Amino acid sequence: MEDRHSVNSPRRTLSFSKRRRATGSFLEQDDRASGFGLSGEHGPKPSEVYGFVGSISTVVATVIFFIWAYVPEPWLHAIGISYYPSRHWALAVPAYAMVSIVLALVFYVGLNFMATPPPTSINTIFDDYSRDPMRSVYPEDSDEQPIEPISDIGINTINDLMFNNVQ
Known part of the structure; x- marks a missing residue:
């Protein structure tokens, strides 16, 4: 059997780091397992909270709009709603x-x-950014060729490549 602290797989590395972090905790084992500890690392992000509140607010506003738009006026008066905008x-x-x-x-x-x-x-x-490709000053047979700067290929070159080789 291997040593229980040997680290030879990613899964063991992860579990070993979790055990090491958990040794200094004052939470009960049940709190650690459930994930509802007092740690600041866990919990909802503000964007998640705003998204949740926004989605709930949208649903509530939609329901209120449909009630206002489709429920007959005598029903609204019967439940005590008498002031609302025109239909x-x-x-x-x-x-x-x-x-x-x-x-x-x-x-x-x-x-x-x-x-x-x-x-x-x-x-x-x-x-403003179009320019002809730079010509290399190094000989073609040299092993050290610099990378040419980015440049546009001229329209004449494109036309020659596309249309002059037609047979």
Whole structure:
């Protein structure tokens, strides 16, 4: 049998490190096994809490909206709810929101079209960062070739490669 503190597999390494950390703990064995100790390492992250509260709030708001929109007025008056917005807004607010989203998308696409140069512009081929590839000053048969800096391949070279070799 092997020594109980030998470390020769990842699983044993993990269990050995857990045992070493657990020896200085003041928690009972049941608390350590359940994971509900007083350690600051465990527990929900703030983003998880905000997500949970946000999802619950969304569900509650949706239920309240549907009750307001679909329950008849005599039923609402019977349970003591007499002040609420007009039912007109139950349809108007979602309709306004959807139209606003569609118009924002159309506006965004339009701005992108306005910022893009036309296809006949020379700016679609060359820009501030386009340059010809650097020619190496080292002989071709040398073992030490430097890595060339990043550069664009010229449109003439591309056209020659694509269209001049057609048979």
